[in-house]
Amino acid sequence: MAKLNSIGLDIQKSKVLAEKLNELLADYSIFYQNVRGYHWNIKGDKFFELHDKFQELYEDLFIKIDEVAERIRTLGHTPNHKFSIYQKEAKIKESSEVADGIQDMKDTLESFKIIIILQREILDLSADAEDEGTNALMSDYISEQEKLVWMYSAYLK
Template sequence: METRSSTPAGNRRGDSDINQVGMTQKSATAVVQSLNKALANYQIFYQNLRAFHWLVKGHHFFELHEKFEKMYDNASEAIDDIAERILTLDGTPLHSYEDYLKNAEVKSVANPSGESPMVQAAIENSQVVLAALRAVIDESAQQGDDGTNDMAIGFARQLEKDIWMLNAWLG
C-alpha cells in the first residue's frame, strides 16, 4: 500500500512523485480511476433522473416530480464535487458523454413511463452508483486518502436513504 508522506506536499517541491495534497502519484491515480467510474455512473444517473422528473405522470405526480428533482440536484452536486476532487488529485475528470456511456454501468433509460417503473429504475440506478461509491471508499481508504473517503461516504449515505425511501414508496 502506498502511503502519504509525513512531509507536507509544499515542502517537497523537488519530489515530482508527491502531488499537491501529499499523496504519491501512484496512490492518487488509483483513487482517480475509481472516482472517474463513479463520475460516469453519476452522470447517466443524473440524466435519467432529469427524464423521470420531466416525464412522470399520474396520481403521484407532485411528490415524484419533487423527489426526482431533489435527487438530481444531489447528483449534480456530487458530480461537481467528484470532478473537483479528481482535479485536486492532479487527475483529469471524464468530461464527454461518450466517456460516460463507455465507463458507466448505469444504463440510459429511454422513453421512461409509469410511476412505479421510474421509481424502480431510480432504485436500481442508485444501487449501481452506490456500488461505485463503495469502490471509491475502499480504494481511498486503501490509499490513505481521507478527503476522498469522507466525500464518498457522504454521497453513499444520501443514496442509501434515497433507496430506502423509494422502496418504501413502492411498498
C-alpha cells in the first residue's frame, strides 16, 4: 500500500504535483507583476478601458497566486516565495515594454497560453493522483481563462 499524506494522497504523487504547482506559482507571479506594469504604464486612446481590464486581471492573479501557494501547503509541501526562483523557473518572462496596450494584450494572451498548458498538465497529474482539490482548482482556472483568451483575442481583431 502506498504511503499517504495527511489528506490521504500518495506522498510521491503529491510531491510531483507540488513541484508542478510551484512552477505555476512562478509563472503566475511573473504574469502578475507584468500585468501590474501594464496597468500602471498604459498610454494612448485605449487607456481607460485597458487600465481597468488590467486591474481586474492583476486582482484575479493575486487571488490565484494565494490559492496555488495554499494548495502546495495543503499537499504538505512548501511554496516558493523568492522572485529569484520565479525568474529561473517561469516560462513567462518579465515584460520590458509595458506602455503599448496592443502589445500588452498580445503578451497577456501569450502568458495565458503558457499557463493554460501547464494547468492542463497539472490537471492530468491531479487526476492520476486522485487529488480532487487540485483537479477542481485547475479545471476552474482553465475554463475561466479560456473565456478570457477568447474575449481578449476578439478585442485585438
